[in-house]
Amino acid sequence: GDSVTQMEGPVTLSEEAFLTINCTYTATGYPSLFWYVQYPGEGLQLLLKATKADDKGSNKGFEATYRKETTSFHLEKGSVQVSDSAVYFCALDRRGSARQLTFGSGTQLTVLP
């Protein structure tokens, strides 16, 4: 079945540090890939997405590139801020049409001033 594997956290960085959160997936066909962010006490917010190989999703300084050859969708940001502290979830939608999302276990990011 489909699965998403994220790097285990928690991750603690100093402000303005470079961020990478690794995500790899297993799925048949050509899934759409997503990064969601969850702030304390809140639901999930879509951060960025990519729907086909080599697509780059970007938003708020975060980027991730859909790499089919390595089945990866790593999240990166060049300079993190304290306000980026949250839990980040990688997810896939195999049918690519807002059907069932399969999530990774999440990575807790804490950014220190």
Add this chain to the structure above:
Amino acid sequence: DAGVTQSPTHLIKTRGQQVTLRCSPKSGHDTVSWYQQALGQGPQFIFQYYEEEERQRGNFPDRFSGHQFPNYSSELNVNALLLGDSALYLCASSEIAGGRNEQFFGPGTRLTVL
């Protein structure tokens, strides 16, 4: 434009009881999906409703059931509650008819089973 709304925010039940959670989708959306998020875990797909029918279902027992109304709002019902049902229940809406592949999530209902 109101986003996805859920009620109640928090709920405390005891083992064996039944619970109903409610969700109103984002304006213009026709599909509602429900997810269970245990503490420290990623959300797990429960089921999805479209055109008032259950279209997909994850690996959850029949104690979990749902309903979608003509106005696209939805309910999640859980019978014979177990301690392990304690979790954050998330509702997500999307627009299947429009072919968009993005789900928008509500803030969730925190269910505690004692």
